[in-house]
Amino acid sequence: MTSTLIDTTIYAAISEAIQQEAKRILTDGQVSTIVGYAAARRKGSAQPMIITDAADADKLIFTPACVNDLVVYLTKAKKDIPKKGKIGIVVKGCDLKALTGLIGESQLKREELYLIGVPCAGVLASTFAPSQDLTEESIAPKCTECDAHLPTGCDFVPTETPLTPELEKKYAVEIARLEALTPAERWAYWKEQFSKCIKCYACRQVCPFCFCEQCLCDRNKPQMVETTPRPAGNTAWHIVRAMHLAGRCAGCAECERVCPMDIPLNLLNRKMAKELKELYDHEAGFEVLEKGPLTMFNEKDDQSFIK
Amino acid sequence: MHPAKQKHTFEPKIIAFVCTWCTYAGADLAGTSRMQYPSNVRVLKFPCTGRIDPVFILKAFQQGADGVLVSGCHPGDCHYIAGNFHARRRFAVFRKLLEFVGVDLNRLQFSWVSAAEGGKWVEVVTDLTEKVRNMGPMTEFKELATEEQWSGAINTPELKEAFNAI
Amino acid sequence: MQKYISQQNLNTLLDTLIASGTRVVAPRMNAGTPLYEPLTSSAEMVMDQLPRRSAKEAYFPVCEDIMTYEKEGQKVSISDIDPARFPETVLVGVRPCDACAIPVLDAVFSWDYKDEFFLERRRKTTIVGLACTIADDACFCTAVGLSPADTKGSDLFLTPLEGGGYACESYSDKGEALINNHNSLFNDPNSAASLPLAQPYMEKFDLKKVKAWLDEHFEDPSWDAIALRCVGCGACAFVCPACHCFDIVDEGTEKAGKRRKNWDACGFWKFTHHASGHNPRNQQPKRYRNRIMHKFKYYDDKFGQTLCTGCGRCIRVCPVGIDIAQIVEEISKKLE
Numbered sequence: 001m002t003s004t005l006i007d008t009t010i011y012a013a014i015s016e017a018i019q020q021e022a023k024r025i026l027t028d029g030q031v032s033t034i035v036g037y038a039a040a041r042r043k044g045s046a047q048p049m050i051i052t053d054a055a056d057a058d059k060l061i062f063t064p065a066c067v068n069d070l071v072v073y074l075t076k077a078k079k080d081i082p083k084k085g086k087i088g089i090v091v092k093g094c095d096l097k098a099l100t101g102l103i104g105e106s107q108l109k110r111e112e113l114y115l116i117g118v119p120c121a122g123v124l125a126s127t128f129a130p131s132q133d134l135t136e137e138s139i140a141p142k143c144t145e146c147d148a149h150l151p152t153g154c155d156f157v158p159t160e161t162p163l164t165p166e167l168e169k170k171y172a173v174e175i176a177r178l179e180a181l182t183p184a185e186r187w188a189y190w191k192e193q194f195s196k197c198i199k200c201y202a203c204r205q206v207c208p209f210c211f212c213e214q215c216l217c218d219r220n221k222p223q224m225v226e227t228t229p230r231p232a233g234n235t236a237w238h239i240v241r242a243m244h245l246a247g248r249c250a251g252c253a254e255c256e257r258v259c260p261m262d263i264p265l266n267l268l269n270r271k272m273a274k275e276l277k278e279l280y281d282h283e284a285g286f287e288v289l290e291k292g293p294l295t296m297f298n299e300k301d302d303q304s305f306i307k
Numbered sequence: 308m309h310p311a312k313q314k315h316t317f318e319p320k321i322i323a324f325v326c327t328w329c330t331y332a333g334a335d336l337a338g339t340s341r342m343q344y345p346s347n348v349r350v351l352k353f354p355c356t357g358r359i360d361p362v363f364i365l366k367a368f369q370q371g372a373d374g375v376l377v378s379g380c381h382p383g384d385c386h387y388i389a390g391n392f393h394a395r396r397r398f399a400v401f402r403k404l405l406e407f408v409g410v411d412l413n414r415l416q417f418s419w420v421s422a423a424e425g426g427k428w429v430e431v432v433t434d435l436t437e438k439v440r441n442m443g444p445m446t447e448f449k450e451l452a453t454e455e456q457w458s459g460a461i462n463t464p465e466l467k468e469a470f471n472a473i
Numbered sequence: 474m475q476k477y478i479s480q481q482n483l484n485t486l487l488d489t490l491i492a493s494g495t496r497v498v499a500p501r502m503n504a505g506t507p508l509y510e511p512l513t514s515s516a517e518m519v520m521d522q523l524p525r526r527s528a529k530e531a532y533f534p535v536c537e538d539i540m541t542y543e544k545e546g547q548k549v550s551i552s553d554i555d556p557a558r559f560p561e562t563v564l565v566g567v568r569p570c571d572a573c574a575i576p577v578l579d580a581v582f583s584w585d586y587k588d589e590f591f592l593e594r595r596r597k598t599t600i601v602g603l604a605c606t607i608a609d610d611a612c613f614c615t616a617v618g619l620s621p622a623d624t625k626g627s628d629l630f631l632t633p634l635e636g637g638g639y640a641c642e643s644y645s646d647k648g649e650a651l652i653n654n655h656n657s658l659f660n661d662p663n664s665a666a667s668l669p670l671a672q673p674y675m676e677k678f679d680l681k682k683v684k685a686w687l688d689e690h691f692e693d694p695s696w697d698a699i700a701l702r703c704v705g706c707g708a709c710a711f712v713c714p715a716c717h718c719f720d721i722v723d724e725g726t727e728k729a730g731k732r733r734k735n736w737d738a739c740g741f742w743k744f745t746h747h748a749s750g751h752n753p754r755n756q757q758p759k760r761y762r763n764r765i766m767h768k769f770k771y772y773d774d775k776f777g778q779t780l781c782t783g784c785g786r787c788i789r790v791c792p793v794g795i796d797i798a799q800i801v802e803e804i805s806k807k808l809e
Contacts, residue, residue, distance in 0.1 A: 040794045040796060040799075041610075041796050041798070041799040042610045042611060042788070042794075042796070043610055045794060046794070047702070047793060047794030047795075047796075048702045048793050048794070049702075050701060050702065068792070068793060072704065073702070078704070078757075079756075080701060080756045080757045080758065081701065129609065131610075178407065179407070183406070183409045183410065183411045183412075184409065185409070186407065186408065186409035187408065187409025187410070187447055188409070189409070190408050190409055191409075191451065192503075192504045193504055195454070195456075195503075196503060196504060196506060196508070198526070198535055198707075198711050198736065199707075199735075199736075200706050200707040200708045200711050200738070201706050201707060201741070202704070202706035202707075202708045202790075202792050204706075205704040205705050205706040205792070206704050206706070206792045206793075216362070218743065220722075223724070224360075224362045224366060225362070226724055227720075227722055227724075227735065228536045228722065228724060228733050228735050229456065229535050229536050229735060229736065230454060230455055230456060230459075230536055231451050231454045232369065232448070232451045232452045232454070235408070235451060236365060236369065239365055239404060239405070239408060240362055240365070242404055243361050243362075243400070243401055243404055246400050246404070247400070254792070257792075258706070258708070258790075258792035260525060260526075260708045260711070260712055260790040261506055261525065262504075262505055262506045262525075268404070268407070268408075271403070271404070271407050272400065272403070272404060275400060275403040275404075276400065279396075279399055279400070280396070293396070294393075294396055294397060294400065295393075297389065297392035297393055297395065297396050299382065299383075299392070301392070301395050301396055301399070302399060303382070303395055303399075305398075305399065305402060305417060306395070306417040306418060306419060307416065307417065307418040307419070307431055370726070455536070455537075455538075456530075456534060456535040456536055457498075457510055457511050457530075458530035458531065458533075458534030458535050458536075458537070459534035459535065459536050459537035459538065461537075461554065461558040461559055461560070
C-alpha cells in the first residue's frame with residue numbers, strides 16, 4: 001500500500017531560483033558568505049554547505065532532504081564559521097522562526113543577514129532514508145503542524161507556492177495521548193525513552209538556542225546534572241534542556257531529527273509551547289520580541305497552583 | 308520477633324526552598340510562637356524565590372526528597388520588587404514539565420507565606436507532610452538512580468540492598 | 474568445525490542459554506530502535522536490521538563504575554569493582570562490521586596497560602557472527618578491506634542459507650565449546666547454497682595512499698572544507714564499533730559516590746580542553762581532523778590496523794551529513 005505523495009514539483013524551480021539569487025548577491029558583493037544546502041553522496045541526500053565563491057552557487061539545492069536548520073551556524077556557539085560582512089542564509093519557515101527568536105535575544109542582527117526564504121511543502125522524517133519519496137507517511141512530524149510554509153519578512157523568496165495537504169497533527173495527538181495517562185504511566189514511557197540516551201549531545205549541538213558558552217550540564221562546580229549516560233542522568237539532562245528552551249523553542253525539531261536513538265525530544269518542547277500559549281498566550285518565532293515570556297511577567301499571571 | 312515491632316513507619320523527607328525576607332521570617336515566627344509542626348521539613352534559605360532555579364527542585368527529588376515546598380513573598384511584597392513575579396511564571400511552567408514527565412504534582416507545593424504568617428507556614432508544611440505521608444515514599448527517582456545501562460550492569464545483589472538501606 | 478543449525482534450533486539454543494543464566498545479547502527492538510541488548514527470550518531477536526549502536530558495548534560499556542567510595546565520619550572506604558562479577562555473555566547476530574572491530578580494539582586495551590574492565594569482559598564473551606544479505610548506501614565494509622561475510626573476530630559464524638537455517642563454522646575454542654555443549658541442536662552441514670551476500674556500494678580504498686596523504690597534510694586548508702559544518706556532538710564516535718575513548722568522572726555526595734568510566738568523543742569541544750584553559754584543538758575542523766587521523770593514520774602507526782570497519786553508522790547518524798567514506802575516497806585520490 002503506497003502512502004499519498006506530497007507534491008514536491010516546485011522544489012526544482014526553487015533550487016534554480018536560489019542558485020540565481022545566490023550567484024547575484026555573491027557576485028555584486030552584497031554578501032560575503034552564503035549558508036545553504038548542497039547535494040551529498042548518498043542517493044537523494046543533502047548537506048549544509050557554506051560558500052563564499054559565486055562559482056559555487058550552482059551547488060545550492062532545495063529538496064525534501066534539506067532537513068537541517070542552518071540558523072545554528074549563525075549563532076555564537078559556532079565560532080569557526082566565518083562571519084565577516086553580511087551573510088546570506090537559506091531558511092525554511094521553521095528555521096526562520098528560530099532566527100526571529102535569536103534576533104529577539106540579541107544574538108543576531110537582522111541587518112547583517114540576507115534571508116533567502118524557501119516555500120516548503122515539507123521535508124523527510126529522520127526514520128526514512130533520504131532516497132525515499134515525500135509522502136504523508138515519510139514527512140517529518142513537525143511538518144504536519146507547520147504554519148509557516150511560506151516564510152515572510154525575507155529578502156528574497158522564490159515565487160512558487162507549496163501545496164500542503166491537511167495532515168493529522170502528529171505532536172498534538174501524541175501529547176494528548178500522554179496527557180491522558182496517569183503520572184506513573186507517563187513516567188514509565190519517558191523512562192523507557194531516556195534509557196536509550198547516550199549523552200551524545202547531538203540535540204544540544206544542533207539547537208539554535210543552545211548557544212551558551214558553557215552548558216549548565218558541562219559544569220561540575222557545582223554539578224547540577226550527572227554527566228553519566230545512565231537513566232537518572234539522562235532524565236535530568238532532558239528535563240533541564242526542555243526547561244531552558246521553554247518559550248524560546250519554535251519547533252524546528254532538529255533535536256528529534258538528529259537523536260541517534262530516536263527519542264521523541266520535540267514532544268517535550270511542543271508540550272512546553274502548548275503550556276506557554278495557554279498560560280501567557282505566547283507563541284515563539286512569529287515576531288521579534290524584546291523580552292521572552294520567562295523574562296517578563298504580568299501582575300495578573302495565573303497563581304491558582306500557589307497556596 | 309513480633310511483626311509489629313519490625314514495621315518501620317515512613318517519615319517523609321520534605322525539602323522547603325524559602326525566601327529570606329518573608330517565608331523564612333514567617334517560619335521563624337512560628338518557632339518563636341512555639342507552634343508545633345512536623346519536623347520532617349528541611350528548610351533551605353534563599354534571598355528570594357526568584358533565585359530558585361527549577362533545577363534545585365529536580366536535584367531535591369533526585370537526592371531523595373519525598374516532597375518539595377517552594378515558598379516566598381506575596382506578589383507585590385517582594386523585597387527585591389519583582390523576584391517572585393519571575394518565580395511565579397517560572398514555576399508555573401516547570402511544574403507542567405514535571406507533570407508531563409510523570410512526577411505526581413501532589414508532591415510539589417508552592418505557597419506565599421509572609422513574615423507575619425507563622426500560622427500559615429505551619430498549615431502549609433503540615434498539609435504537605437501529611438499528604439506525602441499518605442502517598443508513601445517517592446520511588447521514581449530513587450529507582451531510576453539504581454538503574455545502569457545494561458552494558459555496565461554487573462551481578463551485584465548486595466550493592467542494591469545496601470543502596471535501599473540508605 | 475562446520476555445522477548446520479536451523480532457525481528453530483538457534484532459538485532453542487538462545488532460550489537454553491538464557492535459562493541457564495548466561496546473558497544473551499542480540500539485536501532487539503527497544504522502544505522502536507534496534508539495539509544490541511540482553512534478551513529475555515529468543516523471540517525478541519530481530520535479524521534483519523543493523524542495530525543503531527555497535528556491539529562494542531558488551532566489553533566497552535556506555536558507562537560503568539570502576540570504584541565506589543563511602544565516607545562515615547573521618548573513615549573513608551573505597552571498593553574496587555570485582556571483574557569476576559562481569560556476566561558470562563553470548564553475543565549473537567553480530568555483523569562483520571561489528572565483529573571485526575573487536576580484535577582491533579584488543580590491541581589498544583592490552584597495550585601499555587592491561588585494561589581488565591575490557592579484557593575480562595572479552596574473556597567472558599562468546600561472539601556469534603552473522604553474514605549480511607542486505608546493505609544500504611552508507612555501508613562500506615568492502616572499501617576498508619572487509620566483507621559482509623568476514624569471520625574475523627567471531628568465535629562462531631552463521632551464514633544464512635536458502636531454505637532457512639544457517640551454515641555455522643567455529644573459529645576458536647569458544648566457538649567449538651558452544652557447539653559441543655549443545656551438540657543436539659547442531660546438524661551436519663547442509664548442501665543448500667548460501668543466500669546472496671550484500672553488495673556494499675563503495676570501491677576499495679587505497680588505504681596506503683590515504684595514510685601517505687595524512688602523514689604529510691596535518692596542516693591543510695581542505696580540513697576546513699571537510700568539517701567546518703561539524704556541530705561537535707559525539708554521535709559518530711558513540712555509534713562507531715571501533716571508537717574507544719572514555720572519560721573518568723567522580724559522581725556522588727560527601728557520603729557516598731562512584732568513580733565512573735563513560736564514553737567520550739573527540740568531537741566534543743572539551744575533549745582536549747586543558748585545566749589551564751588552553752585547548753590545542755580549539756576549532757571544529759581540528760577536532761574532526763583528529764577523527765580521521767586516529768582512524769586511518771595513528772592507529773596504523775601504533776598497531777598496524779585501521780580503526781574503521783565500514784559499518785556506515787556515523788554516516789547515517791551525523792546531523793550534518795559528514796560522510797567519512799566520501800572523505801576517505803577523496804583523500805585517496807589526492808595523491809594521484
